[in-house]
Amino acid sequence: MKNHIKDFIGMIPYSAELFWAVRGSRRPWSAHYRLGGIKDVLTQSVHDVQRYAKQNAHPKKVFIFASLHYWIEQAGLIALALAGQGHKVQLSYLPFAEWDKDINRFDVRRQDLYTQDLFKPLRNVIGVIPLLPDLLRYYRWDESEYPAELVKIAKKVSRYDAMYTKQIEEIGEDDELYTFRLRRNLPTALALQRVFEREKPDVVIIPNGTILEMGVAYQVARAMGIETVTFEFADQRERIWIAQNDEIMSHDTTALWQGLGGGDLPDKARQAMVELFSARKGARLWGDFARQWQQNPSQGASAVREALGLDERPIALLPTNVLGDSLTLGRERITPTMADMIVGTIKHFIEHPEAQLVIRVHPGELKVHGTSMLDVIRENFKTLSENIHIVKPADKTNTYDLVEIADLGIVFTTTVGMEMAMAGIPVIVTGKTHYANKGFTHEPADWQAYTKLLKEVVADPAAYRLSEKQIEQVWLYAYLFFFEYSLPFPWHLLWLAEDFKERPMSVVLSAQGQKRYGQTFGYLVGEPLDWRARGLARLNELTSNNSAPESDNG
Structure with a gap:
């Protein structure tokens, strides 16, 4: 009832503005939506931009868009840094704290006013464009009132939103979350289209660019032919x-x-690669990497063979992805879903007991609430034949021990496929992943070609092992992906306040800061990213002082 009342009040013109003027701006801000990570640094950062801004002979008109408070904080600092590069920057935002829950009009308008108030110092160096008024203007439009192209975009992104949130691979248009996301994404698409038409930016910069309002922004900008740059950390x-x-x-x-x-x-x-993969295998953090890939240290091939009851028949290792993970959205290739691929592969091995199949269900499932691959398997098979072995997410089995005993790898998109190839193991890729089609994996065109290849590799695994030249190229590719593909940048989303304290705007805009980060900011506004010209830019950083493992969390 309270939300209905607030929604009604929020439809009254200037109701939120009047509340904010009389009471809201004077009260401590207690909403979940907050920009506390940058609140105390904006004024000084604006001064730094005014003081250190470069003269740019060819400034670009840059439009940065973000939704969700943590991305808005990040976008605000990037906008200031780009203004410091001499560009004409506009920052636009939607003041949401949650993507899977609705919010009444009164409260979301208060969040917008809070953001506008906090962003007042920014207006001295960049333009600030709140998108909420336009979104609310179109919010109650019927789907038929929107341009067909925008409806198509909103439906695609809403499907991804629901799949990502629920961590499932299939979603119906009657799904409650899908309909909610569509109700928000449709007016977002139209509001962005109108503002792009009005502002005519040279380049649009967006976090992620696949899901939520940011995914809509990417799709709309590209449909309009606007140069677009997406980023993630x-x-x-x-x-x-x-x-x-x-x-x-x-x-x-x-x-x-x-x-x-x-x-x-x-x-x-x-x-560097040897040390990194030693840490990955040993369940340790390493260098600047903040992720621990395994929770359990290696126990060795013999131990895992005994634990799983494996014999001397060829072993195919199938490590899964987490269902609905953002790295799996839209990555289907030879089957409608990853689950279909896994179910079909199990059926194939049930019919071909001359080989063993080990399915390593992703340990990341322990941290999520969506459908488990275990549920998918149980729903499709009452029992499994003796040659099928399931390693559950919570099992204390190190994936790299499984790699050590595998004769064949089967993957959807997981990076474990690349790591198996690094060990010389033939790998069949069934989805769309970054390391496919590089000369060291197999990519069957369809299901028939996939099952044919399975039979051939199982019949003679040694004949399909990678050559020394191929293994060398996998190692090179892995180095490029882990070390060169990411670029220097001063402020990481996860440690924004800490990073900004260490590298404030004055440092980033200094000669030293520009030497380290200037190219990256150039790439953000669309300057050509020429990998050949960059070369192995990070190689000189890989000294014995900073490449040793940081800690042992195994």
């Missing part, structure tokens, strides 16, 4: 991923490989 401190005119989460490394593939792997790069 790598699992390393002080590094960012950037994609130009593409969704960054697709991790399209084609240009990277064309520019830097085919050569020899330098000794320093090889040593």
Whole structure:
């Protein structure tokens, strides 16, 4: 009832503004939506931009859009930094704290006013465009009132939103979350289209670019032919991923490989890879990487063979992805879903007991609430034949021990496929992943070709093992992906306040800061990212002082 009342009040013109003027701006802000991470640094940052801003002979008109408070904080600092590069920058936002829950009009308008109030200092150096008034103007439009192209975009992104949130691979248009996301994404699409038409930006910069309002922004900008850059944060401190005119989460490394593939792997790069994968296998953090890939240290091949009851028949290892993970959205290739691929593969091995299948269900499922691959398997098979072995997410089995005993790898998109190829194991890729089609994996065109290839590899695994040249190229590719594909960047989303304290705007805009980060900010506004010209830019950083494992959390 309270939300209905607030929604009604929120429809009254100037009701939220009057409340904010009389009471709201004077009360401590207690909403979940808050911009506390940058609140105390904006004024000084604006002064730094005014003081250190470069003169740019060819400034671009840059439009940055974000939704959700943590992305808005990040976008605000990027906007200021780009203004410091001499560009004409506009920052636009939607003041939401949650993407899966509705909010009444009165409260969302208060959040917008809170943001506008906090962003007042920014207006001295950039333009600030609140998008909420336009969204609310179109919010109650019927679907038929929107341009067909925008409806198509909103439906695609809403489907991804629901799949990502529920961590499932299929969603119906009658799903409650899907309909909610569509109700928000449709007016977002129209509001963005109108503002792009009005402002005519040279380049649009968007976090992620696949899901939520940011996914809508990417699709609308590209449909309008606007140069678009998407970004996300790598699992390393002080590094960012950037994609130009593409969704960054697709991790399209084609240009990277064309520019830097085919050569020899330098000794320093090889040593870095050896140390990194030793840490991954040993369940340790390493260097600037903030992710621990395994929870359990290696126990060795013999131990895992005994634990699973494996015999001498060939072993196929199928490590799964987490259902609905953003790295799996839209990555289907030979089957409608990853689950279909896994179910079909189990059926194939039930019919072909001459080999063993080990399915390693992703340990990341322990941290999510969606459908488990275990549920999918149980729903489709009352019992499994003796040659099928399931390693559950909570099982204390190190994935790299499984790699050590595998004769064949089967993957959807997981990076474990690349790591199996690094060990010389033949890998069949069934989805769309960044390391496919690089010359060291197999990509069957359809299901018939897939099952034919399975039979052939199982019949003679040794004949399909990678050559020394192929293994060398996998190692080179892995180095490029883990170390060169991410770019230097001062402020990581996960440690924004801490990073900004260490590297404030004055440092980033200084000569030293520009030397380290200037190129990355250039790529963000669409300057060509020439991987060949960059070369192995990070190689000189890989010294013995900073490449040793940081800690042992195994």
